[in-house]
Amino acid sequence: MKQQKTFSTTGSIGKSFLWLLPMTLLIVLFTTGGKFSFDDKVSLVAFLISFIFFNWLFFMILYKGRTDRYRAAGFIILALFFALTFIVNLIQSRGSMTFSNETLLACEIPFCHIVTTMVILPLIFTGSIIFPGQITGGFAPIAGMLVIVLGVMLALGRGFCSWGCFYGGWDDATSRILKKPVIKKVNPAFRWAAFAVLIIVVIMSAISLGPTYCDWLCPFKAVTEFEKVTSTIILMKTIVFVSLFASLVIILPVLTKKRIQCTTFCPMGALCSLSNKINVFDVRIDREKCSSCMKCTTVCPTLSLEKSDVEKGRPAMTCMKCGKCIDSCTKNAINYHIKGTPVGKNLTAARMLFIFPAFTLLVIFTAGTMQQGIILLVKLFTTGSLF
Amino acid sequence: MKTYYFFFSNFTFMTEGFLLGLSTGVVCVAYCGPVLLPYLMAESRGLKRSYTMVAVFLAGRLTAYLVTALLAGLIGQSIVQQSDTRITLMGIVYMMLSALLIIYGFNHFKEICLGKNFAETNYAGNKKFPYLMPYSGGFLTGINICPPFLLAITGAIDSGSVTGSILFFFFFFLGTSIFFIPMPFAGMFKRQHVLRIIGKFAALIAGFLYFYKGLVLLIS
Numbered sequence: 001m002k003q004q005k006t007f008s009t010t011g012s013i014g015k016s017f018l019w020l021l022p023m024t025l026l027i028v029l030f031t032t033g034g035k036f037s038f039d040d041k042v043s044l045v046a047f048l049i050s051f052i053f054f055n056w057l058f059f060m061i062l063y064k065g066r067t068d069r070y071r072a073a074g075f076i077i078l079a080l081f082f083a084l085t086f087i088v089n090l091i092q093s094r095g096s097m098t099f100s101n102e103t104l105l106a107c108e109i110p111f112c113h114i115v116t117t118m119v120i121l122p123l124i125f126t127g128s129i130i131f132p133g134q135i136t137g138g139f140a141p142i143a144g145m146l147v148i149v150l151g152v153m154l155a156l157g158r159g160f161c162s163w164g165c166f167y168g169g170w171d172d173a174t175s176r177i178l179k180k181p182v183i184k185k186v187n188p189a190f191r192w193a194a195f196a197v198l199i200i201v202v203i204m205s206a207i208s209l210g211p212t213y214c215d216w217l218c219p220f221k222a223v224t225e226f227e228k229v230t231s232t233i234i235l236m237k238t239i240v241f242v243s244l245f246a247s248l249v250i251i252l253p254v255l256t257k258k259r260i261q262c263t264t265f266c267p268m269g270a271l272c273s274l275s276n277k278i279n280v281f282d283v284r285i286d287r288e289k290c291s292s293c294m295k296c297t298t299v300c301p302t303l304s305l306e307k308s309d310v311e312k313g314r315p316a317m318t319c320m321k322c323g324k325c326i327d328s329c330t331k332n333a334i335n336y337h338i339k340g341t342p343v344g345k346n347l348t349a350a351r352m353l354f355i356f357p358a359f360t361l362l363v364i365f366t367a368g369t370m371q372q373g374i375i376l377l378v379k380l381f382t383t384g385s386l387f
Numbered sequence: 388m389k390t391y392y393f394f395f396s397n398f399t400f401m402t403e404g405f406l407l408g409l410s411t412g413v414v415c416v417a418y419c420g421p422v423l424l425p426y427l428m429a430e431s432r433g434l435k436r437s438y439t440m441v442a443v444f445l446a447g448r449l450t451a452y453l454v455t456a457l458l459a460g461l462i463g464q465s466i467v468q469q470s471d472t473r474i475t476l477m478g479i480v481y482m483m484l485s486a487l488l489i490i491y492g493f494n495h496f497k498e499i500c501l502g503k504n505f506a507e508t509n510y511a512g513n514k515k516f517p518y519l520m521p522y523s524g525g526f527l528t529g530i531n532i533c534p535p536f537l538l539a540i541t542g543a544i545d546s547g548s549v550t551g552s553i554l555f556f557f558f559f560f561l562g563t564s565i566f567f568i569p570m571p572f573a574g575m576f577k578r579q580h581v582l583r584i585i586g587k588f589a590a591l592i593a594g595f596l597y598f599y600k601g602l603v604l605l606i607s
Contacts, residue, residue, distance in 0.1 A: 196586075199585070
């Protein structure tokens with residue numbers, strides 16, 4: 001009980017500020033990159049905005065005792081600003097969002113975390129990386145990204161999909177547009193669809209020695225980079241990318257209020273779900289407190305909570321640890337939990353232990369992108385051009 | 388040198404067959420495996436015996452595949468290769484079969500597995516010919532008319548030669564067989580319903596990819 005009080009910050013401004021302090025230090029570190037010199041006033045303004053923004057987010061998480069709403073704000077900004085800065089950088093360096101055969105041969109394609117699922121088997125079998133990127137150096141090198149992704153998977157499991165992925169914010173945002181879903185019931189079987197995608201792309205990539213998902217299926221090609229259209233086949237691929245983006249990332253999440261792309265089509269999501277099995281954090285339902293109102297099953301954006309899961313006292317392995325079910329529970333029956341500890345005990349301590357590394361991850365991924373995005377937007381408003 | 392030439396000239400058939408087998412193997416195990424499993428487990432004594440039964444069952448499947456491959460190869464060599472509209476024809480066939488695979492993935496169909504009744508059979512001959520049932524079960528499962536099997540036939544015909552067809556089916560067999568290896572470990576089927584769902588989705592995605600292949604053939 002004493003421990004509960006020590007960790008509980010909800011409704012207490014003083015305690016929330018005290019618990020915010022260590023995070024503030026981390027925010028300073030990741031928003032400045034360790035250097036307190038700014039090229040111009042715009043950079044300083046960008047730093048200040050991002051610094052205040054992250055501190056406010058974390059303070060609200062502590063003070064309100066709610067997670068999802070504030071997490072989502074940072075997470076959506078990460079996705080939108082990532083797309084903006086990535087596209088502008090591409091156009092500045094290459095002249096367009098497309099890449100050519102020359103770019104492929106020069107191995108200048110940035111390595112995205114989703115490719116992780118496709119490179120591991122060929123790496124084991126052939127000893128080579130089947131992706132036209134740089135191993136070290138340059139923007140998003142393969143070695144660096146692999147270490148980050150595997151490290152985050154070990155630390156947070158599928159929490160990566162709600163706290164660190166720079167694509168997930170897209171359907172997280174679109175799934176929040178409507179107050180009520182138009183399609184009210186989505187078959188829970190769809191939560192296993194991503195595993196089928198994972199199986200197919202891993203196998204096809206291992207056999208064709210090429211990143212199948214990136215080549216044929218990735219919806220996010222529409223907001224990053226894609227092959228220059230020089231043939232009917234490439235045109236068809238482009239149509240597939242745009243159609244998948246429109247349907248899985250925009251239309252279906254709006255209509256269902258679920259993160260359809262992340263839940264049903266992301267192979268990385270499936271891989272992260274498997275890592276949930278070895279990760280120390282999970283979400284548990286205290287059956288003694290639960291009134292079986294099933295509100296959590298309605299709000300879960302990843303179909304990870306069904307009636308049978310509530311009865312078992314835990315969400316499916318596909319849980320992204322976004323905190324939406326926890327926030328929605330009026331009985332405080334759902335909470336972050338550390339495996340091996342009793343369910344329903346040390347609730348605030350378990351929440352703090354999860355929130356700190358998860359939010360740090362969000363800051364690490366978002367800080368630089370957000371500042372760069374702000375600088376670009378200021379440029380757009382003052383000069384009328386992003387370039 | 389001849390071996391190298393043979394290997395590289397048939398590499399496409401081998402990889403395509405293997406790939407198709409791997410991508411549809413989950414469906415094979417998810418739908419036919421659990422039906423056959425009770426028999427295999429009931430008849431067996433220990434893991435070694437279980438593996439023997441699975442091996443005999445797979446031998447039955449291989450026989451069925453090789454017979455089908457021979458027929459498909461002969462058809463491919465004699466009729467399809469000589470047609471001027473071969474590519475268009477194959478494109479249409481691929482699209483139709485992949486559409487079937489997509490429907491197969493979407494629908495809540497009752498599994499049609501020719502080998503299903505053999506799991507329930509318990510006749511006196513079992514003791515005299517212990518391998519007859521798993522072998523014939525494997526054979527019947529092998530010629531089971533399901534979309535992956537039809538796609539494999541199309542791929543084999545498309546190869547245009549008996550050798551290509553046999554290699555295609557042999558590697559298709561290897562691809563699907565990987566999923567049968569853990570069968571003696573019955574614990575794998577604790578989450579059988581999840582495996583079925585994943586198998587259905589895998590069939591759907593494979594269907595879309597083959598639909599795309601057909602479309603590319605038609606366009607090119």
